[in-house]
Amino acid sequence: MCKQGENCHLPDCFCSTFHHLLDPEEIPQIVYFAFDDGVKEQAEAHYNRLFSEDRKNPNGCPISMTLYVSGDQTEYPVLSELSKRGFEIAVHSMSHEVIKTGEKVRDEAIGQRDNIINFSNVTVNQIHGWRSPYLKTAGDDQIQALQDLNFTYDVSFVYTRKTMDDLNPWPFTLDYGWTLPCDLPPCPAKEHPGFWVVPVNAMRDYGDWAACRSFDSCANKPLTMNQTYNYFMDNFRSHYQGNRAPFGIHMHANWFSKEEHINAMDKAIHDLLEYDDVYIVSINQALEWMKRPTELRFIDRFKPWRCSPLEEGIITFRVVLIFVLVVVAVGIYVKVMSTLFG
Template sequence: MKSLSIIASLALLISSVVAQEGATVPVTTSAPSTYTCDPNTCKIENNCLCASTSAPGGLSPADTPQFVTVTYDDSIQEALMATALGMVNVTNPNGCPGHGTWFVSMQYTDFSLVQQWYAAGNEVADHTFSHVGTPSAEEISSVKEMLNAYAGIPYSKIQGFRAPFLNYTKDTLGLVSQQGFKYDSTASAVTDDMYWPYTLDNGLANDCWTGICAAGQVKLPGLWEIPMYSVLDKANVPQLMDVYLAGTPADTTQWSQAAFDKHYNGNRQPFGIYVHPTHLTTYPGGVDDPKEKFNAVIDFIKSLAAKPDVWFVTNQQLLEYMKKPVKASELGSQTYMQCQQPVIAQDICNGLDDDHNGVIDNGLINSCNFGTTSMKTCFNCPATAPSLSNPVPASAAQNGTAGYRNRIGDNCDTTWWDPIGNKCLCTTADCEVKSVAVPKSETPSTTNSTSVTPGDAVKDNGAAQIAGVSTAVMAALFVGLSQLL
């Protein structure tokens, strides 16, 4: 069975283009696994961890935090980002905002929004340049280059990969490892293979029915696999991405709740919500408004966030935990779970509203037009449209001219980098920061949650304000999609 079937629930144009991820997943994983791993030799101090359904660090389930990872695939655009932000508009037990991970493909992506997504504490990861099933090395490496050049993301912070169509192969994983990524998150976990994240020193332990676990297949020391955890629908068919496309909102909430309970009342393996934001985004003139589906997903997310030991984290935060597991009661004080923003007097093109006037990077974002295509960035516009063979063309502006933007180096993080001043505003540990944590009790009540639109949800976020979708943006989006066809 297809784990993701394109159900004709949205405007055909959108669904036929963007419901791209699909993977064939068997109902059971009873095919014999050839995976073996000896925990006595594979130790975390050597960046090795065996696949296991038990919590890391020998913690009991009651002491183990329940992680929820919300991940998003494909391009980042204004309306899609509003939807995505609405899905992590929750407060973690330590008062910090929940965060998610976006696997970004380059075509039609707004790089100024990528920067804002990252600056708000979320993660960006690699989903290839042009969304191809068996990517070349350039399809993968060009994403890193563009995210660095046009969104100001340090190379070291781009750590994850997901294969388009969930169509990963031994060769693709090999490229991912060669290019220095820290993890892949494409394999699927169904029932008895609901493993916590593990390293591929001893190969894959998921999707073994395909033969990928056999000796001589994948063996990539130090590369983590974060399995995607499926939800079983009423016919016991595993649904991986866009679960809400497989039934009514009430159905999919019920299946998702049952799947979550299996994790939460079991060994607390992370629970995932994997989406293409386009399926939950209301478009002007759209044939089938997904607002009802979106509201059901938001209600489900809020109900999970109301639990005292549930944490909405990025994949990078999850891996930090895997390397040094602590009790749930100690998680909130870990460095990687803090939420701080720099104190800077004026907007500097860092993805934040530093001067608190309600507009991020006020007046600093460049619109780059290349005739038939365009893109936005807080860095220099390239003189020509980026392409697979030349993802970062020479910039249109000359160094030394007014407004020239300098690329970020790996000794600075995005929120501190002033691309116009060409300096890192924080190079020591004592830079002035403010926490954006709020008391958990301020989280909106979940019991009587009412209709939430993406725009409304975002207004509460505080980390970023995304305006409503303009008709022009929509027109551009539809043009972009039709080009993909």
């Protein structure tokens, strides 16, 4: 049995749990977006709107997301541009076929990782994550293959809560195997020290009638912009007001072909950024926080969520400029007042 702090120690090991070691009020609410499949030019327009560079987390740095890229229909120049923006690029197989063996995982992961490296500006040390097509996995053989290839996490294993009031599990390492119910067998039963899994925590549909394994897969589909917005925000609040486990949105970009869908998501992201304790980050950034949990009052010092040097320089310049303008304004005010009242 995994016991945090006894036989499992951060940053290399974290036990499966529904309750983090920190008090929920000390935990930044992590929100991550994980988009699957090929990356095309029309999707880039949606990403540019939803994740525009002027949308910032409370620490002043741009929000981010993760793309799980498959080999079919990916336009690599577009992928390069998205990578330049700081979005995380991960692997979703080369063929987008059902994967049943560790050997198939190995071939698909190597092939698509090589495609991403060879045809875009992404380097091998930037690629950390894997997700299986259709969330069908090879269980222990899959994890072993990914570890051998130096992947550090997998986002393929599903957890389904029964109601909106139930808690979702936190990401954890497989030092003691997959300890949650196995919704889509096989799940890893063996020990895989130091390898992280981010459970695909199924959302509840907008009526809280049933589960949706991806954001865009509900049987009871929201039909209007308001229903879609409420579906998103109700699930968010269940995390924010619950155990503060990361809130993941797993989906496909073609869902944005309907105007009411992208309008609802745009409004939801806008409203999330009104919170001073909500951070929209990539999955790899979320796991960096898991490895070194940092309380909200110290989160500005947390390096993995800091901006790039250029962005930090721009922010610093703006702060200095505002300070200078204030000093100048005060000086002018004092001079005018001394002239008037000598």
